[in-house]
Amino acid sequence: MTGRPETRAFLGLGGNIGDPATTMAIALRTLDATDGVSVERVSSLYRTPPWGEVDQPDFLNAVAEVRTGLSARELLDACLSTERALKRERRERWGPRLIDLDILLYGEERIAGDGLEIPHPRMLGRAFVLVPLAEIAPGLTLDGLTVRDHLSRLDTGGIDRVSNGTGWWKGTGAE
Ligand code: GSY
Numbered sequence: 001m002t003g004r005p006e007t008r009a010f011l012g013l014g015g016n017i018g019d020p021a022t023t024m025a026i027a028l029r030t031l032d033a034t035d036g037v038s039v040e041r042v043s044s045l046y047r048t049p050p051w052g053e054v055d056q057p058d059f060l061n062a063v064a065e066v067r068t069g070l071s072a073r074e075l076l077d078a079c080l081s082t083e084r085a086l087k088r089e090r091r092e093r094w095g096p097r098l099i100d101l102d103i104l105l106y107g108e109e110r111i112a113g114d115g116l117e118i119p120h121p122r123m124l125g126r127a128f129v130l131v132p133l134a135e136i137a138p139g140l141t142l143d144g145l146t147v148r149d150h151l152s153r154l155d156t157g158g159i160d161r162v163s164n165g166t167g168w169w170k171g172t173g174a175e
Contacts, residue, residue: 004069007107008040010137011064011079012120012129014048015099020060021045023086023099025169028064030082037078041065043132045163051126052094060162062169063104063132072106076116079103104129105142127154136166 011031013024024045032039042064050056068075079101086099104120111118119142123129130151133140138148 004071006067006069007109009066009068009072009075009106010104010133011066012061012102012104012123012133013064013099014059014061014128015097016050016057016059017096017098020099021163021168024060024062025171027082027086027099027101028169029171030085031064031066031078034078034082036069037075038067039064039169040067041136042166042169043135044161044166045168046128046132047160047162048128048131049158051128056096059128061128061132063129063136064169065136072103072109072111072116072118073114075106076103104133105140124150125154127151127156127159130154131156131159 013027014020015023028039028042031037043062046061048059048061050059066075070078083099083101102120103116103118104123106118109118120129123133124142130147134147134151138146140147142150
C-alpha cells in the first residue's frame with residue numbers, strides 16, 4: 001500500500017528472443033507480486049510481424065491492465081527492474097529483444113520528461129499494441145477516438161492470436 005489513490009494503467013509487453021511467452025509471463029507475475037501493483041486483466045498472446053527492422057523473428061505481444069498505487073515514475077522503475085531481473089539486453093534500437101515492458105497509459109495523465117512519455121508516443125500507430133489493447137479495452141477513448149476506431153485505421157495483416165485465452169501468464173497450465 002502506498003497511500004496514493006489507485007490508477008488504472010496499461011502496459012505493453014513484447015519479445016522475440018528465447019521463449020518470449022515464458023519471459024512475459026514471469027514479468028507479469030513479478031509485477032503482480034510487487035507492492036502497489038495488481039495485474040487486473042491480460043490480453044491473449046499475439047504473434048506479430050516485426051515492425052522497424054524487419055529482418056528478425058516475429059514477436060509475441062500482449063497488453064496488461066494494472067491497478068496501481070505507484071506513481072508513473074515508480075511504475076516505470078518497477079517495469080525496468082523487472083526487465084533487469086529477466087536479464088534483458090538492449091541491443092539495436094529497433095532490433096531483437098528478450099522483453100520490452102512499456103507503460104502505454106497511466107490513467108488519463110499526459111506526462112513528458114525525465115525518461116517518461118505517456119501516453120506512449122507511438123502506440124496509436126502500432127497494430128501490435130492496438131490489437132491486444134482492443135481485446136481488453138475496445139471502448140477506451142484516446143484523442144477523441146476509441147481504441148477500436150484507432151485500430152480500424154491500421155493494417156493488422158500477419159497478426160495471429162496464439163493463446164487460447166488470457167490465463168497464459170498465470171503459470172497454472174490454464175490458457
Ligand atoms: O517495444 C517495441 C519492440 N518492437 C516490437 C514489438 O514489440 N512487436 C513487433 N511486432 N515489432 C516490434 N518492433 C519493435 S522495436
